[in-house]
Structures are given as structure tokens and as C-alpha cells.
Amino acid sequence: MIRAALVLMLCGLTLILGLLTTVVQNGNHSRAAELSYLQRQWEMCEAANAQARALTEAHLPGVPNMPLDPKRQKAELARRKGLAKAEGVRP
Amino acid sequence: MIRGAVSESASGLRPASAYFVVAAVLSVVAGWVAWIALGGEPWSGFRPVREEDPPPEYTICDRAGRPMAAFVQRMDLALSPRSLWQAHTPETILVGLAQALGASTSAQQLLERMMPDAKNGVVRAPWKLDAVQARALDLYLQRGSSDPEATPNPIRGMWLERTDGKAARAALDGATFRVAWQPTVVLSAEVRESHLKRQAKNPLRWSRELADGIALALYADQAVRPGDDEKLLERQRARIWEGLMPTRFVFAMPDFDATRAPEVWGLLNDQHVAAHQMSIQRGRNRRYPLGTMRLLGGWGFIDRSEGERRALASFGVDPLVIATAEQRAGFVAALSTGDRKRLDTATWKELSEPEAIVGLELVCDRLLRSDAWKSLEREPAYYEFNRHRPIRQVARGQGSQARSYYLDSQPASDTPRVVTTIDARLQLEVGRQLDRVMENFKPALTMAIVIDVESGDVLAVDSREAYAFSGFAPATHSFTPGSTGKVLVMATALEAGVVRPTDIFDVGHGEYRVPNTGRVIHEAERPGRSGRISASECLAFSLNAGLVQIGLRVAPEVLRGTMRKLHYAELPRSGFPGERPGMLAPLPWKASTTWSSVCFGHEYMTTMWQHAAGLTAIVRGGEWKPLRLLDRVEQNGTVWTLPRAEGERVFSEATCQTVREMMMLGAREGTGSPVASPAKLPGAIVGTKTGTAQKVSTEICLHVELQDQANHARNGTTCSRACRAKLVHASRNHRDCYTSSIVMFGRLPEGGREVLVYVVVDDRSVGERYGSRTAGPAAAAILKEALGLTSNNEPVVRLDANGFVPSNLPSQSGRGLQSMPWVKETSR
Numbered sequence: 001m002i003r004a005a006l007v008l009m010l011c012g013l014t015l016i017l018g019l020l021t022t023v024v025q026n027g028n029h030s031r032a033a034e035l036s037y038l039q040r041q042w043e044m045c046e047a048a049n050a051q052a053r054a055l056t057e058a059h060l061p062g063v064p065n066m067p068l069d070p071k072r073q074k075a076e077l078a079r080r081k082g083l084a085k086a087e088g089v090r091p
Numbered sequence: 092m093i094r095g096a097v098s099e100s101a102s103g104l105r106p107a108s109a110y111f112v113v114a115a116v117l118s119v120v121a122g123w124v125a126w127i128a129l130g131g132e133p134w135s136g137f138r139p140v141r142e143e144d145p146p147p148e149y150t151i152c153d154r155a156g157r158p159m160a161a162f163v164q165r166m167d168l169a170l171s172p173r174s175l176w177q178a179h180t181p182e183t184i185l186v187g188l189a190q191a192l193g194a195s196t197s198a199q200q201l202l203e204r205m206m207p208d209a210k211n212g213v214v215r216a217p218w219k220l221d222a223v224q225a226r227a228l229d230l231y232l233q234r235g236s237s238d239p240e241a242t243p244n245p246i247r248g249m250w251l252e253r254t255d256g257k258a259a260r261a262a263l264d265g266a267t268f269r270v271a272w273q274p275t276v277v278l279s280a281e282v283r284e285s286h287l288k289r290q291a292k293n294p295l296r297w298s299r300e301l302a303d304g305i306a307l308a309l310y311a312d313q314a315v316r317p318g319d320d321e322k323l324l325e326r327q328r329a330r331i332w333e334g335l336m337p338t339r340f341v342f343a344m345p346d347f348d349a350t351r352a353p354e355v356w357g358l359l360n361d362q363h364v365a366a367h368q369m370s371i372q373r374g375r376n377r378r379y380p381l382g383t384m385r386l387l388g389g390w391g392f393i394d395r396s397e398g399e400r401r402a403l404a405s406f407g408v409d410p411l412v413i414a415t416a417e418q419r420a421g422f423v424a425a426l427s428t429g430d431r432k433r434l435d436t437a438t439w440k441e442l443s444e445p446e447a448i449v450g451l452e453l454v455c456d457r458l459l460r461s462d463a464w465k466s467l468e469r470e471p472a473y474y475e476f477n478r479h480r481p482i483r484q485v486a487r488g489q490g491s492q493a494r495s496y497y498l499d500s501q502p503a504s505d506t507p508r509v510v511t512t513i514d515a516r517l518q519l520e521v522g523r524q525l526d527r528v529m530e531n532f533k534p535a536l537t538m539a540i541v542i543d544v545e546s547g548d549v550l551a552v553d554s555r556e557a558y559a560f561s562g563f564a565p566a567t568h569s570f571t572p573g574s575t576g577k578v579l580v581m582a583t584a585l586e587a588g589v590v591r592p593t594d595i596f597d598v599g600h601g602e603y604r605v606p607n608t609g610r611v612i613h614e615a616e617r618p619g620r621s622g623r624i625s626a627s628e629c630l631a632f633s634l635n636a637g638l639v640q641i642g643l644r645v646a647p648e649v650l651r652g653t654m655r656k657l658h659y660a661e662l663p664r665s666g667f668p669g670e671r672p673g674m675l676a677p678l679p680w681k682a683s684t685t686w687s688s689v690c691f692g693h694e695y696m697t698t699m700w701q702h703a704a705g706l707t708a709i710v711r712g713g714e715w716k717p718l719r720l721l722d723r724v725e726q727n728g729t730v731w732t733l734p735r736a737e738g739e740r741v742f743s744e745a746t747c748q749t750v751r752e753m754m755m756l757g758a759r760e761g762t763g764s765p766v767a768s769p770a771k772l773p774g775a776i777v778g779t780k781t782g783t784a785q786k787v788s789t790e791i792c793l794h795v796e797l798q799d800q801a802n803h804a805r806n807g808t809t810c811s812r813a814c815r816a817k818l819v820h821a822s823r824n825h826r827d828c829y830t831s832s833i834v835m836f837g838r839l840p841e842g843g844r845e846v847l848v849y850v851v852v853d854d855r856s857v858g859e860r861y862g863s864r865t866a867g868p869a870a871a872a873i874l875k876e877a878l879g880l881t882s883n884n885e886p887v888v889r890l891d892a893n894g895f896v897p898s899n900l901p902s903q904s905g906r907g908l909q910s911m912p913w914v915k916e917t918s919r
Contacts, residue, residue: 038497044353047165048352051378058381063519
């Protein structure tokens with residue numbers, strides 16, 4: 001009787017332990033995958049924020065912001081010069 | 092018997108003991124699981140991947156803390172066309188990406204970038220097929236299957252072409268063929284689903300069937316068939332796709348809008364795009380939010396020769412042994428194969444990382460790399476994760492989709508900020524004025540500097556060059572200062588007590604013969620005064636004859652000594668690479684030559700940095716201070732202010748006050764009056780001194796010199812002594828080569844900072860040559876901006892006594908919108 005009880009208890013414990021391990025491991029994997037996804041998204045938001053922050057902090061009142069990309073900066077400067085010439089406004 | 096068999100196992104252990112062993116093992120496992128679950132070291136059955144950014148560099152800010160140069164993250168969409176299009180339907184990816192990227196990029200533009208092998212949507216495989224192969228492949232394409240019994244179902248969008256361009260029906264003798272195909276058609280869902288009986292929605296299965304079918308047609312009996320060795324089959328498929336889609340890697344969207352990245356990332360996840368097929372790669376860009384400036388310089392990559400030199404130096408090789416390129420080549424040739432490989436690796440490492448190479452960037456870089464700043468935090472950001480391919484996905488045929496599991500991450504330490512003394516608004520104005528000078532006078536070079544007189548802080552400094560120019564001109568370009576140098580001579584004479592402002596000198600009428608010598612001195616500018624005039628007028632009207640008479644009263648030793656005290660003829664220690672010390676002739680000086688020439692700013696060379704510091708010392712009241720460009724370093728809220736140098740007294744305050752008054756007379760009535768008279772510059776107390784220095788016959792006109800330098804730089808050569816001699820006699824007429832300049836100081840009557848503006852226009856090609864006409868308008872505009880009389884070159888509206896503003900405000904015109912950058916141009 002005792003032996004049977006012990007066997008049953010051990011079997012039960014084994015099952016519970018196995019289930020718990022699976023649950024914990026599954027939770028870990030899900031959370032780790034979710035965190036990984038969030039981490040990537042965060043990195044991307046960070047990149048966008050860094051660019052926007054650079055522009056915002058560099059803003060001079062009265063002076064339109066320049067694009068960050070040097071090629072677009074050149075184009076923007078040329079556009080402003082053209083506008084200035086056409087309208088008599090300073091670039 | 093039965094009981095005995097149960098009570099004792101074959102191993103001899105009694106059952107109870109076995110239960111204890113099992114229980115012990117279970118307890119260990121349970122403990123392990125509990126330990127993992129409750130915060131122990133994470134168990135990892137997979138090798139973690141660590142992505143690490145480069146350590147944070149520094150941000151350069153203006154005096155108000157606005158970033159002028161900073162690293163920002165960039166996002167690149169990188170892909171392997173060969174891998175991606177085997178596993179994904181073009182239409183789904185292209186349309187999804189176009190939506191994710193917003194209106195900036197259409198699906199058609201994306202198609203061109205993501206299928207670089209396709210011309211007008213058609214890819215031509217580089218195979219040359221003979222007639223037999225072509226016939227077999229044509230059969231396969233017509234039938235749509237390798238099975239001869241199958242019902243014909245042609246593969247749309249793939250056909251054969253003759254490589255000689257002749258019509259398909261022309262004579263076939265020796266003709267070769269190639270495969271042409273339209274990936275958007277062949278890989279479309281419609282074509283795929285019409286050919287696949289099973290897994291019709293799986294693009295990878297279709298691309299494999301296609302590759303197998305083509306291989307069977309091309310290789311006939313030698314082809315590996317499905318069901319044969321899996322590895323050989325995979326290799327065969329890879330070979331076929333190598334021909335169908337040759338490009339293995341491409342940056343489809345370099346530096347795309349980062350705000351769109353989360354959507355793109357979402358699409359890649361939704362479509363189960365694997366990292367090796369297409370991914371968003373992170374990088375960094377050095378960006379200049381206020382615009383690129385010569386002052387700031389830039390980051391770049393060193394050349395291979397320099398990289399090799401540094402790599403060798405890092406191995407401890409004596410620098411003298413590898414000083415020249417030839418020596419290095421010899422040294423490398425003697426290395427063993429292993430050493431050469433190590434050297435190659437080290438060299439590539441040197442070449443792969445960008446670094447500050449010129450301008451203020453390099454100044455800041457050198458500052459922060461010095462031992463004093465080693466304590467700054469430079470921890471890079473990192474992200475650690477497990478890349479794992481779950482078994483169940485492989486079983487379901489989704490084997491290419493790997494998942495990432497977060498392990499750990501750390502943000503980068505706060506980026507150090509180097510705060511300069513630069514006033515960004517003023518710096519932009521200086522840039523604009525220099526652009527105008529370049530446009531109006533087409534000089535070889537022009538530069539300007541604005542200095543806070545009291546502190547010696549550089550508020551703005553920049554240059555423009557007509558030719559490729561190495562280094563930052565205000566610190567590296569030496570020139571003859573001309574009449575602005577008269578300020579030093581006058582101050583020295585006053586300090587020595589050899590002249591008083593009211594002393595009268597006979598300056599003749601445009602010509603002056605130096606006593607006891609045969610030398611005749613002419614006036615560079617049209618003399619505004621002639622005959623007998625005071626010492627003050629001599630400076631205000633910039634009369635060579637007057638200043639020579641005054642300067643010759645000062646012993647050459649005293650004159651030269653004073654200039655040395657003002658740090659002429661020594662490196663200005665601005666921090667900019669390649670700075671020059673200028674030149675001051677050694678003693679003795681003869682009245683017929685150097686002595687008298689120095690009196691009107693000739694026969695010595697200076698850089699703008701040196702001369703501006705010297706002139707500022709006089710305007711300041713006689714105390715020389717080095718010009719200051721870097722103010723402080725900040726990190727994590729801690730501020731380290733860089734030390735200010737102690738002033739060195741060179742002149743008395745009384746002397747300097749007298750010189751200031753003479754310069755103010757120059758602005759009111761003298762050579763500076765065309766731009767700085769009270770009518771032209773109302774509301775400010777201003778002093779000026781102009782300079783118009785003609786190049787002497789032994790000097791080279793700057794246009795000629797810079798053009799030659801640019802040519803040599805392009806060809807990798809240098810100008811020899813003979814080459815320079817040739818340049819002196821080059822075609823341009825020396826009589827028309829001038830260095831025009833103006834120094835202007837000013838302040839508001841009600842107080843505030845006093846600033847000094849110095850503008851140099853070297854070798855203008857068109858327009859007037861006089862300093863007041865070429866450099867003057869730019870200097871006046873800069874001074875007005877510096878004193879707050881204008882803002883962005885628009886007059887600043889001042890409140891009246893009642894606190895009201897006039898009704899004709901500029902903000903009521905369309906221009907006022909400039910102060911609202913969020914308003915689009917179209918709304919103007």
C-alpha cells in the first residue's frame with residue numbers, strides 16, 4: 001500500500017514537474033520572443049527619435065530646419081537660394 | 092518466488108532505494124527548474140548572438156547647446172534577391188513594403204531596387220545553351236512539367252532567346268540560347284498555384300520545382316532528381332538560382348526613413364521573412380543638422396597606405412623603418428605569409444572604421460582622446476539574443492523562419508557633448524555672407540571670423556574656397572595682412588611714446604619717398620587725405636606714407652618684439668590640423684625694405700587666426716589672449732569647463748583706447764565709412780580698419796596657386812621649387828592680385844558684448860578690390876547680426892517707448908513665416 005502510494009506520488013510529482021517545466025519554458029520562450037520583437041521596435045523608434053531630436057535641438061527660431069541627409073541638404077539650400085532670388089527673400 | 096522477484100531487482104538495489112534515487116534525481120531537476128524560474132542564470136541551449144554598436148563618439152554643440160555635429164542611427168533595408176525571391180511572392184512583398192515605406196517609394200521603384208538583375212522587369216540568365224539544351228528546356232516550359240505525360244500547362248513569363256539576337260527561326264547552326272524570365276510573372280501566386288498540386292501557397296516549393304525542372308532540361312541524365320541525394324539536389328538548385336537571380340546581396344533602401352522602420356519590421360515578421368533574405372540593418376551616420384560647414388570638417392576613411400602604416404605601428408614596428416610608401420612596401424614584402432595575413436586583417440580594421448579627419452571634428456576628437464578625458468564613459472549599446480529555429484516549424488516546412496529570443500541589452504552611455512563657443516545663428520550668417528562674396532567677387536578664397544572681444548571666444552569662423560583646399564583656411568592659409576597691420580604699428584608707436592594722435596605728418600599726394608633711400612611708396616587705396624594730416628587720420632584713412640613715417644620712429648627690435656609678443660610667426664595652437672605659423676623676417680630690418688614694408692602690413696605673413704587674435708588684443712585694451720573655440724565638455728549632467736588662458740599684457744589700456752578712437756574715426760570718415768559710417772550702420776559704436784594688399788612680384792596669385800595645388804592633389808604629386816618659380820611667373824598679372832580685408836569692431840551704445848569681425852577676400856577676380864568694397868559689406872552684415880541689429884539678416888523690430896511695435900512688421904509679410912518652420916512653402 002505504502003509502495004503504491006509512493007509510486008503514485010512520484011508519478012504525480014513527475015507529471016506535475018514536467019508540466020511546470022513546460023509551462024515555465026513556454027512562458028520564457030514567448031516572453032523572450034516578444035521581448036526580442038519589442039527590442040527591435042525600440043531600436044527603430046530610437047533611431048527615428050535620434051534623428052528627430054537632432055533636428056529639434058538644432059532648430060534656430062526663424063530658420064527652417066535643414067534635412068539631415070547631406071544630399072537633401074544641398075538640394076534644400078539650392079531650393080532656398082532659388083526662392084530667395086525669385087521672391088527677393090533671403091535664403 | 093514472485094514476491095522475491097519483486098522485492099529485489101536485477102541490479103541488487105532494493106526497490107525503496109530505487110525510489111529514493113529517482114526522487115533525488117527529480118529533486119535535482121525540480122531544484123534546477125526552480126532556480127531557472129526564480130532568477131538564476133538563464134539556461135541557454137543555444138549560442139547567444141551579441142550585436143554591439145560602436146562606442147558613442149561625441150556631439151559638437153554651439154554655445155547654446157544646439158547640436159552641430161552628431162551621430163544618428165540609420166536604417167538600411169538589405170536583402171539577398173536570390174534568397175528572398177525563392178521564398179516569397181514578389182507582389183505581396185513589394186506592395187506591402189511600398190505601403191510600409193509610405194508615399195516616398197512606389198512598388199515599381201522598389202521592384203527596380205530589389206531585383207537589380209532585371210532590366211525592364213526581365214532577367215536574362217548568363218547561361219549559353221546549345222540547341223539540344225534549348226529544345227529540352229523549351230519543352231519543359233511549354234509543358235510546365237518534367238513529366239512527358241502531364242497535360243501541357245506552359246510556364247508564363249519565361250522564354251528562350253538567341254544570344255546572337257537573330258530571330259528564333261533563323262538557321263540554328265552553332266546558335267546558342269539563353270533563358271529570359273520575368274520574376275514578377277513566374278513567381279506570382281497565379282502561376283505558382285496553376286502549377287503546384289500540393290502546397291500551392293508555398294513559394295519555396297514552387298521555386299524548387301522550377302529549379303528541378305530547369306536542371307532536368309539542362310543536365311538531362313546528369314541532373315540530380317528529387318528523391319536522390321538531398322544535399323546534391325540542394326546544390327543543384329542553388330546553381331540554377333545563381334543563374335536565374337545572380338545578385339546575392341543589395342542595399343535596396345539605404346538610409347530609409349527611420350519612422351517607417353517599425354512598419355517595415357512588422358511586415359517582415361508577418362511575412363516570415365528570414366534575416367538572410369531581407370533585414371533591416373542598423374548603422375550610423377555623422378550628421379550636421381545646421382548644415383555642413385568648412386569649420387566642422389568631417390569624418391571619413393583613411394587610405395590604404397595610411398591604414399597599413401598604422402597597422403604596422405600597432406605591431407610595434409619602428410616608425411622610421413616604415414616612414415615612406417616604398418619603405419613600407421619593402422618591409423611588407425619581407426614578411427612571412429602568416430604575418431602578412433595578420434597585417435592585412437589589422438589594416439582592414441583600420442580602414443573599416445570612419446574617423447574624424449579634418450576641421451573641428453578632428454579638434455574635438457583629439458581633445459577627447461587625450462589622457463585627461465579617458466574617464467569619460469564610452470560604453471557601447473549591445474543586445475544579446477538567441478537565434479532559434481523551432482523544431483515544429485521545420486516539420487511544417489517553415490524551416491527558414493528563425494525566431495529570436497531576448498537575452499540581455501544595455502543602452503549606450505550618454506554621448507559626451509563638446510560645447511563650443513560658436514553662435515550657430517551667427518555662423519550661418521557668416522556662411523551666407525561668404526557665399527555672397529564668392530558669388531560677387533569670385534575670389535580664390537574668402538574667410539571670416541567673429542570674436543567676442545572681452546573673452547576671446549570665437550563666435551563664428553568659416554571659409555569658402557574656389558578650389559579643393561586641404562585644411563581649414565583660417566588656421567592654415569598664410570597671407571600678407573596689408574593695411575590692417577597698420578593697427579599694430581600705430582599701437583606700438585603710441586606705446587613707445589614716439590607719436591601722439593595729434594602729431595602732423597606730410598603724406599604727400601599718393602607717393603612718398605622713404606628718407607635716405609631710393610624707395611618710393613605708393614598708396615594702395617585712393618587717398619582720402621593728402622598733404623599734412625594728423626597721426627589719427629593717417630590710420631583712419633590708411634595712408635602708407637603716414638604709417639611708414641610713424642613706424643620708422645620705432646626701432647625694428649621693438650616693432651618685431653611687439654609682434655612676437657602678439658604671437659605672430661608661431662603656431663597659433665588653434666587645434667586645427669596643418670596650421671601655419673606665418674612668417675616674420677628676422678632682424679636686422681632695413682628702412683629701405685622690410686622695416687618700411689612692415690609699417691603698412693607687408694613683408695610678413697600671418698594666418699587669419701593669428702591676426703585676429705592680435706587685433707582683438709588691441710581692441711580689448713592691450714591684453715593678448717589665445718582665441719578660444721572649445722568651451723566645455725558635458726556628460727550625464729556633469730559639466731567640465733575648459734580652462735581659459737591668462738591674458739598677456741602687450742599694450743597699455745590708454746594706448747589701445749587711442750587706437751580704438753582712430754579706428755572709430757576710420758569708420759566714421761575714413762576708409763571704413765562706405766560700410767560703417769553712422770548712416771550705414773546706425774545704432775552701433777563701430778571702428779574699422781581696411782586692408783588692400785597687392786601681391787608683390789615674388790608672390791603667387793592665389794587663384795594660380797590653389798588651382799595648381801588642387802591639380803597636384805588630384806595627381807598625387809607636390810609642387811617642387813622649380814614648379815613654384817614657374818608659378819610666380821604664371822600668366823596672371825600681379826598688378827591685379829590683391830588680398831582685400833576689413834577688421835571691424837562694434838557694440839551697442841546701451842552695452843552688451845563687443846565683437847570683432849575680420850573678413851578676408853583673397854585674390855578676387857571681378858568687382859572692386861578695396862577692402863571696404865569687397866569685404867566691407869559682408870563684415871557690416873555680420874556685425875549687425877552679431878549685435879542683434881538684425882536676425883537672419885532681417886531688421887530686428889524694437890519696441891517704442893510705450894512698448895508698441897511699428898505697424899509695418901516684417902512678420903506681417905510672407906517672410907514672417909520663416910519663423911514657423913512647420914509651415915509648408917506651398918502655403919506662402
